Amino acid sequence: MMAQVDEKQVKRGIFTAMIRRDMTAAFRHPSDLINPLIFFIVVVTLFPLAVTPESDFLREIAPGVLWVSALLATLLSLDMLFQTDFQDGTLEQMLLSPQPLYAAILAKVATHWLLSGLPLTLLSPLLAMMLFLPGDGIQALMLTLLLGTPILSFIGAIGSALTVGLRKTGLLLSLLVLPLYIPVLIFASGAVKAAVAGLPIVGHLALLGALLALAVVLAPLAIATALRISLSG
Amino acid sequence: MSERLLEGINLCCERDHRVLFESLNMDVGAGEVLQIEGPNGSGKTTLLRVLTGLSEATEGEVRWCGEPVRKVRENYYQKMQYLGHAAGIKQALSAQENLRWHAALSGLDFGGKIDEALAKVGLIGYEDVPCYTLSAGQQRRVNLARLYLLSAKLWILDEPFTAIDKSGVKAIEELLIHQAQQGGAVILTTHQDLQHVPGLRKLELK
Numbered sequence: 001m002m003a004q005v006d007e008k009q010v011k012r013g014i015f016t017a018m019i020r021r022d023m024t025a026a027f028r029h030p031s032d033l034i035n036p037l038i039f040f041i042v043v044v045t046l047f048p049l050a051v052t053p054e055s056d057f058l059r060e061i062a063p064g065v066l067w068v069s070a071l072l073a074t075l076l077s078l079d080m081l082f083q084t085d086f087q088d089g090t091l092e093q094m095l096l097s098p099q100p101l102y103a104a105i106l107a108k109v110a111t112h113w114l115l116s117g118l119p120l121t122l123l124s125p126l127l128a129m130m131l132f133l134p135g136d137g138i139q140a141l142m143l144t145l146l147l148g149t150p151i152l153s154f155i156g157a158i159g160s161a162l163t164v165g166l167r168k169t170g171l172l173l174s175l176l177v178l179p180l181y182i183p184v185l186i187f188a189s190g191a192v193k194a195a196v197a198g199l200p201i202v203g204h205l206a207l208l209g210a211l212l213a214l215a216v217v218l219a220p221l222a223i224a225t226a227l228r229i230s231l232s233g
Numbered sequence: 234m235s236e237r238l239l240e241g242i243n244l245c246c247e248r249d250h251r252v253l254f255e256s257l258n259m260d261v262g263a264g265e266v267l268q269i270e271g272p273n274g275s276g277k278t279t280l281l282r283v284l285t286g287l288s289e290a291t292e293g294e295v296r297w298c299g300e301p302v303r304k305v306r307e308n309y310y311q312k313m314q315y316l317g318h319a320a321g322i323k324q325a326l327s328a329q330e331n332l333r334w335h336a337a338l339s340g341l342d343f344g345g346k347i348d349e350a351l352a353k354v355g356l357i358g359y360e361d362v363p364c365y366t367l368s369a370g371q372q373r374r375v376n377l378a379r380l381y382l383l384s385a386k387l388w389i390l391d392e393p394f395t396a397i398d399k400s401g402v403k404a405i406e407e408l409l410i411h412q413a414q415q416g417g418a419v420i421l422t423t424h425q426d427l428q429h430v431p432g433l434r435k436l437e438l439k
Contacts, residue, residue, distance in 0.1 A: 024326060098311040231288075233288070
């Protein structure tokens with residue numbers, strides 16, 4: 001039996017297999033997916049109610065409010081990255097695979113972004129309009145979210161991988177990750193503010209793009225090392 | 234002497250300032266089944282995790298075909314299957330989907346072989362229901378189906394008989410014998426007496 005199996009070996013990408021598995025599992029329990037989105041919507045809608053419905057003021061604070069809410073919503077969704085995989089033992093199987101770990105981790109982060117960052121980006125114009133953000137601002141907001149949320153996923157995955165073996169990770173994870181989120185927040189909300197003021201935002205976007213490129217290359221290495229340390233306990 | 238596959242040389246392991254084992258030398262060769270015995274908390278699972286390379290030993294070295302595991306990780310993982318303490322399956326996915334993922338992890342694609350493997354562990358009719366609807370024993374069986382599906386030179390099995398019924402235990406014993414006859418090797422922990430496995434070696438942890 002074993003010999004027959006060997007002949008039928010066909011290489012298949014671990015990247016697509018991981019994405020398919022995580023997507024299927026996620027869509028069977030959609031509540032985890034919807035939580036960060038609901039959080040995003042609720043926080044942004046509460047601002048006009050709590051502060052003031054005045055359009056000038058809302059337009060002023062909109063870039064900051066939208067980006068801070070998106071950042072916190074991403075932070076909220078980091079739990080689903082490695083925690084369940086750790087508990088059901090599939091994370092150690094991933095580390096014991098002869099396939100490149102880099103590809104598996106890239107797939108995990110990509111899935112996380114597709115399920116959190118991308119929906120946030122798509123939802124943002126609606127909420128931006130509610131805060132009276134002008135058209136240029138909305139365009140800049142979507143562009144910065146498109147570039148920025150994957151960076152948040154990568155950095156968050158490093159924190160998530162470092163804390164995966166621990167029992168209560170909530171606060172520790174935030175403390176680890178938040179300082180690293182701040183540059184993204186500053187450049188991204190700065191870009192939206194500049195766009196509202198009619199200034200060029202190419203510089204901001206280039207910086208975000210550079211951060212993303214760095215994250216794609218370096219973060220999976222950090223995540224792989226962090227996972228090996230976390231699982232060696 | 235048969236060919237040495239996996240060796241642990243002078244292994245010492247400390248957890249939370251407690252020495253689990255020290256100066257432990259062990260090896261397993263082709264055609265051998267090695268049972269690790271010891272009371273609860275004696276470090277059986279830790280030893281297995283050290284052997285897989287998931288954990289680092291405090292001292293000592295694990296070698297695969299004479300080379301330190303750290304250096305030949307990819308080659309080692311191609312030829313080793315580890316069944317851990319946890320079920321190793323996603324609850325939301327069906328048995329088929331779980332095995333397909335495991336096959337992809339090993340870089341293999343089996344198609345029809347998956348149903349065959351599930352039939353061998355007695356899960357016909359349960360192929361495409363989510364695993365959380367299965368019983369604990371059935372979930373273990375999904376994981377065990379990997380042994381039928383993915384050929385590996387070395388199996389490292391942590392308590393493979395947990396939650397498995399009598400006929401299942403017998404089937405696994407036969408599987409172990411088959412693996413040894415094929416020139417493979419098995420390292421396992423269990424509190425069961427493996428009476429029918431010829432040439433069984435035992436390692437006692439205190």
